[in-house]
Amino acid sequence: xxxxxxxxxxxxxxxxxxxxxxxxxxxxxxxxxxxxxxxxxxxxxxxxxxxxxxxxxxxxxxxxxxxxxxxxxxxxxxxxxxxxxxxxxxxxxxxxxxxxxxxxxxxxxxxxxxxxxxxxxxxxxxxxxxxxxxxxxxxxxxxxxxxxxxxxxxxxxxxxxxxxxxxxxxxxxxxxxxxxxxxxxxxxxxxxxxxxxxxxxxxxxxxxxxxxxxxxxxx
Amino acid sequence: xxxxxxxxxxxxxxxxxxxxxxxxxxxxxxxxxxxxxxxxxxxxxxxxxxxxxxxxxxxxxxxxxxxxxxxxxxxxxxxxxxxxxxxxxxxxxxxxxxxxxxxxxxxxxxxxxxxxxxxxxxxxxxxxxxxxxxxxxxxxxxxxxxxxxxxxxxxxxxxxxxxxxxxxxxxxxxxxxxxxxxxxxxxxxxxxxxxxxxxxxxxxxxxxxxxxxxxxxxxxxxxxxxxxxxxxxxxxxxxxxxxxxxxxxxxxxxxxxxxxxxxxxxxxxxxxxxxxxxxxxxxxxxxxx
Ligand code: SF4
Numbered sequence: 001x002x003x004x005x006x007x008x009x010x011x012x013x014x015x016x017x018x019x020x021x022x023x024x025x026x027x028x029x030x031x032x033x034x035x036x037x038x039x040x041x042x043x044x045x046x047x048x049x050x051x052x053x054x055x056x057x058x059x060x061x062x063x064x065x066x067x068x069x070x071x072x073x074x075x076x077x078x079x080x081x082x083x084x085x086x087x088x089x090x091x092x093x094x095x096x097x098x099x100x101x102x103x104x105x106x107x108x109x110x111x112x113x114x115x116x117x118x119x120x121x122x123x124x125x126x127x128x129x130x131x132x133x134x135x136x137x138x139x140x141x142x143x144x145x146x147x148x149x150x151x152x153x154x155x156x157x158x159x160x161x162x163x164x165x166x167x168x169x170x171x172x173x174x175x176x177x178x179x180x181x182x183x184x185x186x187x188x189x190x191x192x193x194x195x196x197x198x199x200x201x202x203x204x205x206x207x208x209x210x211x212x213x214x215x216x217x218x219x
Numbered sequence: 220x221x222x223x224x225x226x227x228x229x230x231x232x233x234x235x236x237x238x239x240x241x242x243x244x245x246x247x248x249x250x251x252x253x254x255x256x257x258x259x260x261x262x263x264x265x266x267x268x269x270x271x272x273x274x275x276x277x278x279x280x281x282x283x284x285x286x287x288x289x290x291x292x293x294x295x296x297x298x299x300x301x302x303x304x305x306x307x308x309x310x311x312x313x314x315x316x317x318x319x320x321x322x323x324x325x326x327x328x329x330x331x332x333x334x335x336x337x338x339x340x341x342x343x344x345x346x347x348x349x350x351x352x353x354x355x356x357x358x359x360x361x362x363x364x365x366x367x368x369x370x371x372x373x374x375x376x377x378x379x380x381x382x383x384x385x386x387x388x389x390x391x392x393x394x395x396x397x398x399x400x401x402x403x404x405x406x407x408x409x410x411x412x413x414x415x416x417x418x419x420x421x422x423x424x425x426x427x428x429x430x431x432x433x434x435x436x437x438x439x440x441x442x443x444x445x446x447x448x449x450x451x452x453x454x455x456x457x458x459x460x461x462x463x464x465x466x467x468x469x470x471x472x473x474x475x476x477x478x479x480x481x482x483x484x485x486x487x488x489x490x491x492x493x494x495x496x497x498x499x500x501x502x503x504x505x506x507x508x
Binding site for chain 1: 222243247250251258261262264265268282283284322323324325326327328329330331332333334335336338341363364366367368370371374375379380382396432433434435436489506507
């Protein structure tokens with residue numbers, strides 16, 4: 001039991017799930033994109049869609065996309081900061097299947113005309129979040145620990161390759177999931193580690209055969 | 220596990236020979252693998268953030284729904300003019316609780332304690348107390364450890380989430396934590412803190428979570444005021460040597476049971492209680508259009 005979940009977090013109000021959690025979803029999505037987004041579509045589901053406006057969920061999500069932390073007092077004015085940062089965004093609502101009531105589907109572009117990245121994030125209470133979908137593949141991670149996300153062509157050798165690269169750097173693996181796309185062909189590994197993930201490891205993983213992409217996010 | 224029950228918490232402190240706050244600090248730091256000094260610095264930051272939030276209040280500001288804002292200022296003026304029924308100290312506590320609740324609704328930076336909706340209760344009693352009795356910041360930080368220790372037990376045995384167990388778990392828990400902190404500051408024993416926790420929780424047992432339009436505004440802001448007054452009441456009783464007929468752990472378990480039996484309409488869905496009053500429904504319809 002962490003006492004700072006009882007006294008704390010220090011956060012911009014009014015709601016840990018609808019505000020602080022929303023900032024965190026935006027922030028993790030930005031880290032997954034690995035570059036500042038220039039364009040974003042934010043599709044709100046369930047309670048996010050119903051009461052999000054009154055809770056500032058919209059401004060919180062955009063703040064996260066700009067890289068603000070949940071205690072950043074600029075959150076209420078994030079739309080103004082988005083303009084300054086050249087982030088073009090649009091809100092809408094969506095009905096996601098089997099989604100948590102506090103969910104959002106984020107479509108993010110690192111270049112205006114490129115292919116967007118898609119993330120579904122859920123705010124599960126007390127400011128904690130889970131990423132539930134990444135580019136159409138269902139998965140689940142909290143982003144509370146350093147996390148590696150590796151997309152590969154579905155080939156059993158890839159798991160061994162990636163594990164080897166991690167263990168050679170004496171990094172402890174806390175959890176390891178492999179999530180396959182229902183369409184087949186591609187899989188996503190989600191690896192939670194005990195120590196921060198460095199760019200050098202990501203570069204090494206990217207150079208392996210059958211790896212499509214890899215990103216690492218540190219809390 | 221010292222946070223599994225109030226009994227464990229108190230006996231762990233007694234066995235260690237440490238003051239209760241220090242026992243809570245050491246155990247929690249060890250559990251999360253952080254240095255006790257770092258924990259203390261972090262708690263100190265929470266205290267500073269409470270003060271900053273209180274100072275950030277703007278009487279002109281209204282929440283996005285326009286339901287909330289400016290009320291704390293009315294209470295402050297009333298108290299300062301000496302017109303409050305129960306005197307300036309109580310008036311200040313009431314104003315402080317409203318101020319923090321309004322700050323939260325207006326998207327200021329606050330300290331969730333234990334939640335954002337209930338963030339006004341602890342600072343509302345601690346800050347005026349410290350001013351009146353000249354309490355040092357070090358003592359206030361100790362008091363926050365006391366509050367968090369009892370809060371941990373409530374979170375583990377029952378809940379601190381309105382969506383799970385109703386407002387008794389948010390404002391009720393905040394009030395119990397604040398009551399224990401006040402007993403500590405006023406020189407009470409750990410047993411008296413446990414009694415204050417039990418009394419505070421009993422007084423708010425069954426409180427529904429029924430936010431109008433699902434927003435943390437009505438009735439949340441004003442419930443911070445009653446949470447603070449209830450903390451003061453429970454602390455006064457406990458300090459006078461009055462004990463709770465039902466031990467704190469059993470009260471917490473009862474609160475859990477009540478939470479489980481609350482219908483969904485009374486657990487933060489904005490569908491029952493005050494949220495279902497005709498005026499509330501009209502408001503919700505016009506706000507979400
Ligand atoms: S009514 Fe519900 S949302 Fe409001 S303070 Fe109480 S528990 Fe929190």
